[in-house]
Amino acid sequence: MTTIIGNFVAYEGEHCETTAMGNLLQHMDIQLSEPMLFGLGQGLGFIYWDSKGMEFPFIGGRIKTDALSANLANRIGLTVNTLETSSVDKAWKNVRLCIEKGTPVALKLDSYYLDYFTNKVHFAGHYAVMYGFDDEFAYMADTRQQGGLVKTQLTSLAAARNAKGPMSSRNRSFTIEAIEKLPPLIPAIRKALSNNAHDYLNPPIRNIGNKGIVKMSKEILKWPSRSNNFEHDLCLTALLMERAGTGGALFRNLFRDFLRECADQLEETRIEQAHRMFSEIAPLWVNVSNLIDRAGRTGDQQELVQASALLLDIADKERSAMELLL
Template sequence: MIIEKVAFPGGQHCETTTLGALLRHEGLDLSEPMLFGLGEGLGFVYWDARNMDFPFLGGRTKPATITRTVAERLGLTLHVHETTSPRRAWQNVAAALTAGRPVGLQLDSYHLDYFTTKVHFGGHFVAMYGYDDTHAHLIDTAQQGGAVTTTLSSLALARAERGPMTARNLSYTVVGPAVRPGLGDAIRTAVRNNAHAFLDPPIANLGHRGIGKAARQVTRWLERAGDPTRDLRLAASLMEHGGTGGALFRAMYRDFLAECATIVDDDNLRLGHRMYAEIAPLWTEVAGHIAAAGTTGDPDQLTRASAILSDLADRERRAMQTLAGIPAA
């Protein structure tokens, strides 16, 4: 059972790659930055729970929220299924594929055969476009191989895993509108909403306040780490290479704003794009200093990272204040 011509070449982020593949099958071809931005995906979280080995810096909103928000912005019909029953979970997927629709899945990448780095991450997404007696056929990011396969047994384990950011065998399909939606109003709404959420986070770990907290905490990371070489280098790698598109999703959001400026004529939008064009390289600098601290054990590298993060908290606050000023059409 294989659905032909399901693809999203070059995808960098798992959820937008999955959504892009589903929408392409529906005849709606949007860039990955556009999907990320319309999904109001940009965020920041400094996460350091008691059961965590090391703090996590995240640059986007919670899993599945991008997909749900894009569906709302573009008038898509989104059918979502969750269940604790493995049998029902498979039936949900098989029924959609039999009906000719690829299926989005949220799962734990640890169990997928083609992942060479075995780390539990329950917020991973793939698009499934077929199966045979032993394997599932999936679309993942370019970094993971694009069109890949995993055994049906490993897929079942990945879907059923419990833990942080996991879902209960979550699957979904998308039905596109009969006519390609206009993007102007959707862009204005998405940019304003994302800006307001970033500027007014409910807790200090999120948004621009979270960046400021990271600036204060990062200088202690050599003492905080169980294995500084491993922990700091992994944190830096996740910022640049962990499906973020570089610079903790800021490069992707910069590209979204650049594309928006060709569709919406607004001075605030153009200024916001220029501001994020300056912001994105600074996140890459932060990642570089964190990686260097892990390699050398030099605390001065973390002092430099802290100074840039303090600057970024202010820069992103001002950029989002600018973008929040985009008027409705």
């Protein structure tokens, strides 16, 4: 038996969490651009994550998983119903009941287990929306890069939902309660801009936010001794920075485009200035990932020296831009 939400249309996005939120909102006939979803979610950040148990450091360009959706809901007055459980059977029942009521449901997943992912890397902070199922498959809406409307075996979905490890949750699913219209966006935009800037500039630890970029500029010089598989580790890091649902330039393209929309609506000089600065910053992140990729392919450590210097320049530029938005 097949159960499909008949009027479901995929939201086209680059980044998984904003695409998931876009799918849920679009199903309620609420249309916001992906940069606006990312910005209202106070999504821009940075993390240099390394620990003894990790094979190689993780570079992230956004705030922590789940926080973006929570921020977005808070900014525009959405009620998000979130369920978690350690029971695989109960987790499936939670989702099945939503679909049978005609409500698409967002799932948090380890993308490694999903049939339609060709690049098999464990990442338990991936989001997609489920809009149907049959006896064998779950029907999913994912990012444009992953194919938009896709399907995965129910057994694969169960494994992806129940995965353990960094960024995982206990079979997390969530839906949004229907609203007729959005509140005025300008107050929400102002609050999101100032909150995102404050959090970015005042991280709780030194490997997050602006301080994290400075830390990476030092740590990147140690990567040759940190890696057991230099080419694999560096080329994968560069790929994840640029193409793993970041929208390019480690989420800076999305934030730049959010600032463009903000400048158009608010017509304020400081936001216009910040937009121009992020228009210059975004290509610099592409340069960093290219340098890391070339270092991996060639073994030339001078590429990492250049990347280190470029990261310090980026940190200065981003700090100045975010100070304008406080």
